[in-house]
Amino acid sequence: MVKKVVENFKVEYLQVMDENGKVDKKLMPNLSAKQIKEMYELMILIRTFDDKAFSMQRQGRIGTYICYKGQEASQIGSTYALNDKDWMFPMYRNTAAYIARKHPMSMILQYWSGDERGLKSPDKLNNFPLSIGVGTQEPYAVGCAWASKLKKEKNVSFVYFGDGGTSKGDFHEALNFAGVFKVPCIFICENNQYAISVPIKRQTNSETIAQKALAYGIAGIQVDGNDIFAVYKAVKEAADNARKGKGATLIESVTYRLCDHSTSDDAKRYRSDKELKQWQKKDPVDRLEKYMKANKLLNDKYKDEVAKKAKEKVEKEVRIFENIKDPDPDDIFKFTFEEMTDELKEQNEEIK
Ligand SMILES: Cc1ncc(C[n+]2csc(CCOP(=O)(O)OP(=O)(O)O)c2C)c(N)n1
Numbered sequence: 001m002v003k004k005v006v007e008n009f010k011v012e013y014l015q016v017m018d019e020n021g022k023v024d025k026k027l028m029p030n031l032s033a034k035q036i037k038e039m040y041e042l043m044i045l046i047r048t049f050d051d052k053a054f055s056m057q058r059q060g061r062i063g064t065y066i067c068y069k070g071q072e073a074s075q076i077g078s079t080y081a082l083n084d085k086d087w088m089f090p091m092y093r094n095t096a097a098y099i100a101r102k103h104p105m106s107m108i109l110q111y112w113s114g115d116e117r118g119l120k121s122p123d124k125l126n127n128f129p130l131s132i133g134v135g136t137q138e139p140y141a142v143g144c145a146w147a148s149k150l151k152k153e154k155n156v157s158f159v160y161f162g163d164g165g166t167s168k169g170d171f172h173e174a175l176n177f178a179g180v181f182k183v184p185c186i187f188i189c190e191n192n193q194y195a196i197s198v199p200i201k202r203q204t205n206s207e208t209i210a211q212k213a214l215a216y217g218i219a220g221i222q223v224d225g226n227d228i229f230a231v232y233k234a235v236k237e238a239a240d241n242a243r244k245g246k247g248a249t250l251i252e253s254v255t256y257r258l259c260d261h262s263t264s265d266d267a268k269r270y271r272s273d274k275e276l277k278q279w280q281k282k283d284p285v286d287r288l289e290k291y292m293k294a295n296k297l298l299n300d301k302y303k304d305e306v307a308k309k310a311k312e313k314v315e316k317e318v319r320i321f322e323n324i325k326d327p328d329p330d331d332i333f334k335f336t337f338e339e340m341t342d343e344l345k346e347q348n349e350e351i352k
Pocket of ligand 1: 164
């Protein structure tokens with residue numbers, strides 16, 4: 001019997017910067033000092049927002065909130081590698097990416113206070129509404145990427161989802177379509193180790209999520225998702241390839257949610273303190289700071305200034321949010337059908 005060996009059935013793991021902030025110079029992407037500082041300032045801004053939004057939820061000032069603490073490198077590294085014209089398809093944990101893509105923070109607070117208008121993308125921002133339904137957004141991203149290809153535009157579509165999302169049929173359909181039609185799409189799986197309380201080991205028997213790309217004939221890579229340079233490099237390469245007509249890439253960003261799943265969850269019930277502490281040592285913000293300090297890009301004065309500016313920006317947005325007029329409840333009824341049904345009229349009266 002002759003065994004045929006199928007070549008190239010492997011996925012790479014990319015880490016540029018280790019936990020001590022030391023980079024492998026051969027792998028370091030081409031980023032100027034100004035760009036690294038810009039990335040750092042965004043990381044501090046989104047962490048400040050995350051802390052603020054969480055405490056506002058606890059104070060009853062917004063309805064619910066999904067934290068992203070621990071996933072900052074994954075979201076800033078990826079958005080930073082893409083252009084404003086590229087199309088983003090986020091999930092509920094991607095409000096950090098939203099902020100990086102210029103969606104006003106006041107509107108994010110508006111959304112999490114139950115006002116859907118907060119998700120309306122301001123003009124000229126190519127950001128789709130975030131998806132609450134797990135794994136529903138991947139086929140949309142593929143469709144959009146296909147449209148870009150047919151229109152001979154150079155934009156790529158990029159879509160975020162969690163490890164849990166990879167168990168949904170939509171994920172597999174999207175990857176298959178992307179492979180067959182060679183569309184310019186980047187699939188970013190933020191593998192934060194859990195889907196609420198379900199650990200990755202119970203989600204898939206594959207060694208990596210990245211390897212699932214191979215089955216669909218697209219590129220796949222696993223990156224250290226707490227290393228902003230690795231995420232940036234992988235996404236930049238995927239985007240360059242997509243723009244050259246080389247098709248889609250699946251990027252597994254290996255990270256950890258340092259917070260609860262949501263404001264109605266208590267992660268202590270299913271994660272050990274020991275595990276959390278191990279991941280806290282890999283904190284993506286601390287890691288970038290270590291690199292910047294060693295490379296004379298960060299001193300105490302600059303660090304304090306960045307923190308102060310971030311706090312001021314966030315507080316300003318909170319004030320804007322708190323002055324937004326409540327939506328008119330009649331709108332729920334008015335815009336469902338061209339003419340209100342009798343049943344809707346009744347409900348409308350009841351709410352009044
Ligand atoms: C279609 C659908 N099924 C179930 C849920 C309930 N649900 C909300 S979050 C979640 C876990 C998702 O985990 P993952 O995809 O890993 O993303 P993470 O929250 O960890 O970022 C589930 C099952 C949902 N929102 N949508």
